[in-house]
Amino acid sequence: MPILTQEFFARPTLTVARDLLGQRLVRDLDGQRLSGLIVETEAYIGPDDTASHARMGRTDRNAIMFGPAGVAYVYFIYGMYHMLNIVTDQPDFPAAILIRALEPLTGQTAMQAHRQKNNRPLKPINLTNGPGKLCQALAIDRRLNHFPITQGHTLWLEPGDPLPDQAIAAGPRVGIDYATPECVAAPWRFWIKGNRFVSKR
Numbered sequence: 001m002p003i004l005t006q007e008f009f010a011r012p013t014l015t016v017a018r019d020l021l022g023q024r025l026v027r028d029l030d031g032q033r034l035s036g037l038i039v040e041t042e043a044y045i046g047p048d049d050t051a052s053h054a055r056m057g058r059t060d061r062n063a064i065m066f067g068p069a070g071v072a073y074v075y076f077i078y079g080m081y082h083m084l085n086i087v088t089d090q091p092d093f094p095a096a097i098l099i100r101a102l103e104p105l106t107g108q109t110a111m112q113a114h115r116q117k118n119n120r121p122l123k124p125i126n127l128t129n130g131p132g133k134l135c136q137a138l139a140i141d142r143r144l145n146h147f148p149i150t151q152g153h154t155l156w157l158e159p160g161d162p163l164p165d166q167a168i169a170a171g172p173r174v175g176i177d178y179a180t181p182e183c184v185a186a187p188w189r190f191w192i193k194g195n196r197f198v199s200k201r
Contacts (some may be wrong), residue, residue: 004149005079005159009069013088013095018044018190020086021168022160027138030063034110036102036128040191041200042173044085045095049186051179054094064146065094074135074145081132082141089175100174100189102196104130104137111133111137121182130199156201169193 013069020041027034029150044065046051050154053062064073065087073085073096082105085096104111104127111127115137127133136140140155149156177184191198 001158003152004159006068006071009086009088009150010090011069011088011154013043013045013097013116014188015098016086016168017188018042018087018168020097020099020157021192022073022163024105024137024158024160025134026156026158027107027140028155029107029110029139032107032110034107034163035105035158036134036138037101037105037173037193038099038157040099040101040189042098042100042190043088043095043188044098045089045188047094049179050183051173051176052094062094065096066092070148070150072144072147072149072189074142074147076142077132078176082135083131084135084140085143098131099134099199100131101191101199102134102137103195104128123178125196132147163192167193174199177200 021037023036024035033169047054047066054065068091069088071087074082078081082100087107088094089095089123095150101106112121115122115127144155170190
């Protein structure tokens, strides 16, 4: 199966964020394939984006955003959730895309085991319809921070069917009230219209 190469990610971030919709995110976990269709993304672009981790300049935490495209940037927030981002654009320009939601494709039994609470199975709709949920379902954590996702093992992306413009919506990003008004309003979140696995907001 072909995979998305570094050239796919080394492009303007908004273009990549839109083009990631409909691609397949794949996790190989001890020989088991867990995968989902990307249905929602969110772009963070440059040092002037006050919603971005790069807004304060280069740090030990965000240095990966200044590196080569096609690398996973995984961080932990609220003491609870991991978030999967993919570095984009050119080296020394800090930009990345948050994978916000997936439509599960394969490995749903394992996803259930990773996400299950109180021995009660979750509805399929709730397995991967949020950035923290999808990381938990696919066992993505900080051990995959800095991982190059263009090698075709452990964590990678496979091409899906192209989506027409009329199938895609764009709007403001989620949970960035700390940013400046223009950054809060920027339509840098993309999702597949009508897909029930798009995250709750």
